[in-house]
Amino acid sequence: MATVVQYERFGGPEVLEVVEVPTPDAPPGAVVVAVKAAGVNPIDAKLRSGARASSEITEPRRVGSDAAGVVVDVGDRVSDWSIGDEVVVRNADGAYASHVVAREDQLVRKPASVxxxxxAAIGVPVSTAYQALRSLGVTDGTTLLLHGGSGSVGRAAIQFAHRWGATVIATAAENNHERLRELGAIPVAYGGGLADRIRAAAPGGIDRVLDAVGTGEALETSFELVADRDHIGTLVVGARAAELGIHAWSGGNPVPLTAEERRLRAEAYDVVLDLLERGEFQIDIARSFPLAEVAEAHRLVEGGHPGGKVLLIP
Incomplete structure (x- = not known):
């Protein structure tokens, strides 16, 4: 038997159920992965609560898209994967589980040293950060304003941008400033006078903005500091992107990712796994929970930035 997390109605973390189901067999073109760790993302909680619109629930709905584990069954027409391969799973359906079915294009080989x-923590945050920065044109000499530097997306974005030669000004609560400096950012505290503090940190001005918090303060400050809204992107208030005249990737954006944006998100896995293997990238883990405590994991994620990635361990 396999263990999975599911819900049958929208609501708080208490609607999540941990149940046993038959262990899946690999269908043609796919494999079954025994999950060693699964990533908990804010979007998982938003979908569960109904805060992010999704289709009507007509049958138990499983949770999670990011995982890492070992291939334990291989379906027909699978050529590149074998039983025993250690893999990263991306864009899965129901990664909060002891076993998950994944297509070949959802698998990335995991280096033994990672x-x-x-x-399992790479997934949504790292691929989102990589794609958004590439789409914004962040490169050597760019001064980037990053709203929400202490979240998992923010920490990845700081490292990518810094590595590419950009100067990163990252807003965050003061208790996170030391860590953001270590990752390569110039941290600035939230609150009144934010625009003036950013100007002091970046006297040459701001070239690009990536918003990972979506507050009125973040948006208003961005518009005050960057006249060309084509140079501003958000990951949080995508539903308002057209109204605001800014770019959006996810965050309720009704416009799906382009083929190029999807390619960039896929590319991010190979890029970051290579950097991790060489010890040139860091992913902070806040806390790991067993599957049975999935509700607590969601509460931690919903309560604000937990200081790194939250994981489930089957």
Whole structure:
């Protein structure tokens, strides 16, 4: 038997159920992965609560898209994967589980030196950060304003941008400033006078903005500092992107990712796994929970930035 997390109605973390189901067999073109760790993302909680619109629930709905584990069954027409392969799973359906079915195009080979927890933490935050920065044109000499530097997306974005030669000004609560400096950012505290503090940190001005918090303060400050809204992107208030005249990737954006944006998100896995293997990238893990405590994991994620990635360990 396999263990999965599911819900049958929208609501708080208490609607999540941990149940046993038959262990899946690999269908043609796919494999079954025994999950060693699964990533908990804010979007998982938003979908569960109904805060992010989705289709009507007509049958138990499983949770999670990011995982890492070992291939234990291989379906017909699978050529590149074998039983025993250690893999990272992306864009899965129901990664909060002891076993998950994944197509070949949802698998990335995991280096032996990268832990299960770190591999499962890559997923949504790292691929989103990489794609958004590439789409914004962040490069050597760019001064980037990053709203929400202490979240998992923010920490990845700081490292990518810094590595590419950009100067990163990252807003965050003061208790996170030391860590953001270590990752390569110039941290600035939230609150009144934010625009003036950013100007002091970046006297040459701001070239690009990536918003990972979506507050009125973040948006108003961005518009005050950057006249060309084509140079501003959000990951949080995508539903308002057209109204605001800014770019959006996810965050309720009704416009799906382009083929190029999807390619960039896929590319991010190989890029970051290579950097992790060489010890040139860091992913902070906040806390790991057993599947049975999935509700607590969601409460931690919903309560604000937990200080790194939250994981489930089957």
């Amino acid at each position: 832990s299960w927890e770190v591999a």
